[in-house]
Amino acid sequence: MDVKNYIIRQISVFSENKPGRLASIAKAFQEEKINILAFSIAEADGFGVVRALVNLPDKAFQKLTSLGYNVAFTDVIAVKMKDEPGGLFEIAELLGEAGINMEYAYAYSGKEAAVLIIRVDHVNEAVTRILSKGGTLLEAKIFS
Amino acid sequence: MAMWDHQVEAMPMEDLKKLQYRLLKTLVYRLYSFSPFYHERMKQAKVHPDDINALEDVKKLPFMYKADLRDNYPDRLFTATRDELVRYHVSSGTTGKPTVVGYTKNDLDNWTNSLARGLVSCGLGRGDVIQVSYGYGLFTGGLGLHYGAERIGATVLPTSVGNTERQIELMQDLHATAICCTPSYLLHMGEVAEKMGVSIKKDTDLTTGILGAEPWTDVMRSRMQEWLGIKAYDVYGTSELSGPMFIECTEQKGFHVWSDLALVEVLDRDTGETLVPGEAGELVITMLQKEALPMIRFRIGDVSVLDDEPCRCGRTHPRIRRIQGRVDDMLIIRGINVFPSQVEHTLMSIPEVGQHFQIVVDRRGALDDMLVRVEISKDAFSDKINDLMQIRSKVEHKLRNALNVGVNVELVEPGSLPRFEGKSKKVIDRRNL
Structure with missing residues (x-):
C-alpha cells in the first residue's frame, strides 16, 4: 500500500471577502474547463480561503496565479x-x-x-x- | 555636569541670540556675494542683506529644499573652491539622484565639535570605548561619530556595519561601553547575541546607545533600555546639516541644538507661520557657520517641537524633541501623530506581509479609527485560517507598539493595493467627508 495514492492536492486560494470574488475564481475555472469536484469557503473577519478539489489542479494553480491570486496546494x-x-x-x-x-x-x-x-x-x-x-x-x- | 565647551554650551540665551544674529548677518552677506544660486533666490524674494536687521528677520529669507541640492548636482551650490574642500560625502537619495555635500576644514571641525559636545552631554568621555557601527564611507554616520568620539578622548572601535557576530565578540573582548548605530541594528544585535548565548545586559560593559538615522519611538527606547541594560540616546542630523549633529543629553528629553551652529524655526504646516516653542510643526534649519555648502532656511521635512525651557543639565541651547515624522504625510489619530513612514518602516520588518500598504482613517462615533490594509505575501499564505489570523494579530501588535495607537489590520490579496511613487495616496482619510 502506498500512502501517496491517497493524498489529494487541494487548491487553496486567499480571497478578500467582497462581492464578486467567488465569481472571478469560478470564471477562471470555467475558462480553463476545470471541473470542481468538491469545494468549500472558510471565512474570517474580512477575508476568506476558498478550497477546492479540481480535476486539473496544476492548470488551476497556474491560471489563478496568473490572475494575481495567492494560491497554495494543500494535502x-x-x-x-x-x-x-x-x-x-x-x-x-x-x-x-x-x-x-x-x-x-x-x-x-x-x-x-x-x-x-x-x-x-x-x-x-x-x-x-x-x-x-x-x-x-x-x-x-x-x-x- | 561635565560639558565639552562650557563657555558656549552654558552661554545665556540672550548672548546666544546676539551671536546668532551676527552669524546670520555675515552668512547672508557672504551668500549674496558668492552664491549665484542664493543671490538669485534672494532677488526673486526681493530681499537684500540690508533687510536683515534682527534675528527675527530670518523670516524674510527664501527657503532651500532638498530638491535644490539634487537640481544642482553635484556641486553647483558649493561656495568653497576645490582647494578649500577637504572631504565629500554622498547621500544615496531615496528618489532619483544622490546629493553631494562638501566640507572645508572648518566645516569638519564644527561638525566634530558638535558631536563632541553631544557625546559628553550623554555622559561619555575619556576611558569610554565607543563602537561605531554606522557605515563608514560615503554615508556621514560612521566617519562623523568616529571623529566626534576621538575628539573627546574616547577609544574608537570602528566596526562599521555588518558581521554582527564578530561585532558582539569585539564588544565583549574590547569592553565597549557605548555603541553608535541605528535602533533597528541594535535590536538585531541583541537578538543575535542571545542566539550566541551572550546577554548584552549581563555579559558586556555596554552602558550607552547613540541611536538614530531612522525613526524610532519612546516605547522602543524603554524596551531597549530594559532589555539591553543601557541608556539609549537619540541622535539627529542629515547630510545637509553635515551629518549626525545633535545628541540627547542625560535628561533624554530631546537633543540640544547648538545655537552657535544652527538656527531652528518651527513652522505651521498649513499657514507657514512661525510657531512658538511647544507647538509641533515643520523644522526649518539654518546652518550658521557652514562654509562649503551653506544651508539657509532648509526645509528638512521633519516634524517636531522646539523646547526652550531651561534644561536640568545646565545647557542653555534649546532642544528639539524626538522627530515625529515627515511633513508630507502626518496624520493625527486620536490625538497622536502618526506617519505613514512609521507604518512602512514597521511593515518592512514583517516578512509575512509585503511592503505595500494603505491606510484608511474613519470616524466611528467620536473616535478615529485607523485601518491598515496589507498584502499577504505568497510565502506566508497558509490554507489555515488560524495562521492567517495570527499573522494579522502580529501585524496589529507591531504597529501598535511602533505608533502608540491601536490599529486594525486587514489582509488583502497580493497586488490588490494601488502602487504609487509618493506616500500621499497611501492614505485615505474619510473623516472630513
Whole structure:
C-alpha cells in the first residue's frame, strides 16, 4: 500500500471577502474547463480561503496565479462514508479512535457515496491509521 | 555636569541670540556675494542683506529644499573652491539622484565639535570605548561619530556595519561601553547575541546607545533600555546639516541644538507661520557657520517641537524633541501623530506581509479609527485560517507598539493595493467627508 495514492492536492486560494470574488475564481475555472469536484469557503473577519478539489489542479494553480491570486496546494485526504443516517458518526468515531486531529473538514454527497474531506497535521500517518481501522479512502486519481 | 565647551554650551540665551544674529548677518552677506544660486533666490524674494536687521528677520529669507541640492548636482551650490574642500560625502537619495555635500576644514571641525559636545552631554568621555557601527564611507554616520568620539578622548572601535557576530565578540573582548548605530541594528544585535548565548545586559560593559538615522519611538527606547541594560540616546542630523549633529543629553528629553551652529524655526504646516516653542510643526534649519555648502532656511521635512525651557543639565541651547515624522504625510489619530513612514518602516520588518500598504482613517462615533490594509505575501499564505489570523494579530501588535495607537489590520490579496511613487495616496482619510 502506498500512502501517496491517497493524498489529494487541494487548491487553496486567499480571497478578500467582497462581492464578486467567488465569481472571478469560478470564471477562471470555467475558462480553463476545470471541473470542481468538491469545494468549500472558510471565512474570517474580512477575508476568506476558498478550497477546492479540481480535476486539473496544476492548470488551476497556474491560471489563478496568473490572475494575481495567492494560491497554495494543500494535502488533504478523502474518507468514504455511507450516505445514510449514522454515516458521519461511523467515520467520525473511527477518526477519533485512530487519534486523528482534524484541522478542518468539509463533505459532499456524490452519486456513489458521501465523502468527508479532511486536512490533518500528519497526513501520511493519518492515511495508515484510517486504513488500519478499516476506513476507506478515495484514491487521488479519482480527482484528476 | 561635565560639558565639552562650557563657555558656549552654558552661554545665556540672550548672548546666544546676539551671536546668532551676527552669524546670520555675515552668512547672508557672504551668500549674496558668492552664491549665484542664493543671490538669485534672494532677488526673486526681493530681499537684500540690508533687510536683515534682527534675528527675527530670518523670516524674510527664501527657503532651500532638498530638491535644490539634487537640481544642482553635484556641486553647483558649493561656495568653497576645490582647494578649500577637504572631504565629500554622498547621500544615496531615496528618489532619483544622490546629493553631494562638501566640507572645508572648518566645516569638519564644527561638525566634530558638535558631536563632541553631544557625546559628553550623554555622559561619555575619556576611558569610554565607543563602537561605531554606522557605515563608514560615503554615508556621514560612521566617519562623523568616529571623529566626534576621538575628539573627546574616547577609544574608537570602528566596526562599521555588518558581521554582527564578530561585532558582539569585539564588544565583549574590547569592553565597549557605548555603541553608535541605528535602533533597528541594535535590536538585531541583541537578538543575535542571545542566539550566541551572550546577554548584552549581563555579559558586556555596554552602558550607552547613540541611536538614530531612522525613526524610532519612546516605547522602543524603554524596551531597549530594559532589555539591553543601557541608556539609549537619540541622535539627529542629515547630510545637509553635515551629518549626525545633535545628541540627547542625560535628561533624554530631546537633543540640544547648538545655537552657535544652527538656527531652528518651527513652522505651521498649513499657514507657514512661525510657531512658538511647544507647538509641533515643520523644522526649518539654518546652518550658521557652514562654509562649503551653506544651508539657509532648509526645509528638512521633519516634524517636531522646539523646547526652550531651561534644561536640568545646565545647557542653555534649546532642544528639539524626538522627530515625529515627515511633513508630507502626518496624520493625527486620536490625538497622536502618526506617519505613514512609521507604518512602512514597521511593515518592512514583517516578512509575512509585503511592503505595500494603505491606510484608511474613519470616524466611528467620536473616535478615529485607523485601518491598515496589507498584502499577504505568497510565502506566508497558509490554507489555515488560524495562521492567517495570527499573522494579522502580529501585524496589529507591531504597529501598535511602533505608533502608540491601536490599529486594525486587514489582509488583502497580493497586488490588490494601488502602487504609487509618493506616500500621499497611501492614505485615505474619510473623516472630513
